[in-house]
Amino acid sequence: MNVTYSHRLEWWLLRMLASWLDSAEVGRSCRRAMRLGRLGSFVLRREWQWCQTNLRLVYGDHLSPDQRRRLGILAFRHLFASYVEGLRPDTVTITDVTGEHHITDAFRQGRGVILASVHLGGWESGLFHGAKVLNLPAACLYRPANNPLSERFFQQQRSVYNLEWIPRDDVRGAVRALKKGKILVVMSDINFRQGGVVSPFLGLPAMCPPGAGRLALQLEAPLVSVVVLRDSPGANRIIYLPPLPVEKGRPTPTAVAHLTTRLNHSFSGWIHDYAEQYNWLHARWRTRPDGRTWTAHDDWRQMANERVEPFAEVSPRVRHLLHADPAQGIR
Numbered sequence: 001m002n003v004t005y006s007h008r009l010e011w012w013l014l015r016m017l018a019s020w021l022d023s024a025e026v027g028r029s030c031r032r033a034m035r036l037g038r039l040g041s042f043v044l045r046r047e048w049q050w051c052q053t054n055l056r057l058v059y060g061d062h063l064s065p066d067q068r069r070r071l072g073i074l075a076f077r078h079l080f081a082s083y084v085e086g087l088r089p090d091t092v093t094i095t096d097v098t099g100e101h102h103i104t105d106a107f108r109q110g111r112g113v114i115l116a117s118v119h120l121g122g123w124e125s126g127l128f129h130g131a132k133v134l135n136l137p138a139a140c141l142y143r144p145a146n147n148p149l150s151e152r153f154f155q156q157q158r159s160v161y162n163l164e165w166i167p168r169d170d171v172r173g174a175v176r177a178l179k180k181g182k183i184l185v186v187m188s189d190i191n192f193r194q195g196g197v198v199s200p201f202l203g204l205p206a207m208c209p210p211g212a213g214r215l216a217l218q219l220e221a222p223l224v225s226v227v228v229l230r231d232s233p234g235a236n237r238i239i240y241l242p243p244l245p246v247e248k249g250r251p252t253p254t255a256v257a258h259l260t261t262r263l264n265h266s267f268s269g270w271i272h273d274y275a276e277q278y279n280w281l282h283a284r285w286r287t288r289p290d291g292r293t294w295t296a297h298d299d300w301r302q303m304a305n306e307r308v309e310p311f312a313e314v315s316p317r318v319r320h321l322l323h324a325d326p327a328q329g330i331r
């Protein structure tokens with residue numbers, strides 16, 4: 001791949017930003033990033049528009065315009081903090097780990113483990129904990145950066161994870177990792193444009209990655225979910241959830257969709273309870289099951305007509321957070 005001037009400029013800015021954020025202890029660096037996140041909500045207008053549209057699609061009028069704006073700002077702040085934690089995982093404090101036996105017991109079965117997560121809180125801390133702290137052999141499906149210089153920089157930073165990085169379109173690599181008995185980490189809340197499986201996510205049909213369900217059925221690998229919640233900047237707690245029941249059989253489209261639906265449902269309550277820590281900036285429902293494409297400027301009420309569940313209620317925790325001091329969500 002040719003390296004362009006814009007690639008070099010992006011790489012230089014990335015290094016300067018990383019150096020500035022790396023000049024303090026991780027909690028202070030995360031607070032710096034959160035301040036940048038507040039600025040980002042003004043500068044990154046496309047992401048801001050998707051954030052507000054997504055919140056409307058999930059919560060409807062259960063959030064007032066002001067509450068939706070405040071929740072969006074908090075989401076930007078937490079997402080920026082997640083980037084810092086991702087670049088400095090070995091410095092993040094793990095305040096508590098719940099359900100650790102779910103992942104270790106699944107690993108002992110010897111068939112590999114599919115560890116699924118979503119972009120909630122400090123999600124990358126779960127990678128570091130499994131691979132480094134529990135000392136379990138792991139691989140992670142990821143999307144390589146378009147900029148080869150940035151990709152090289154990210155891989156250098158990620159070297160502390162002690163795991164294998166597999167491009168997400170490398171199906172053979174994923175199968176090989178599981179057959180070697182590794183833990184395969186997948187993110188289950190990304191918009192899958194081609195070859196996805198249709199399943200409700202937060203009450204709205206979405207194009208979901210089929211890999212977790214298909215591989216679990218095909219290889220009879222345990223499927224475990226994990227959520228990572230931010231207690232404070234640079235301090236996270238990890239919750240491993242019980243493995244989902246995986247019925248033996250061929251990975252038919254119906255079976256994959258059924259398992260994917262149960263996987264999505266396992267995350268819903270956590271996302272609603274900690275909505276300020278979820279990545280609402282992502283165009284999660286952009287690709288539609290019938291091939292259409294939504295934009296953030298489409299009529300949200302027409303979009304919401306495709307919901308298969310009523311609009312979600314705002315959790316008491318989040319409602320309290322939105323009525324309290326806005327800074328309370330980032331301490």
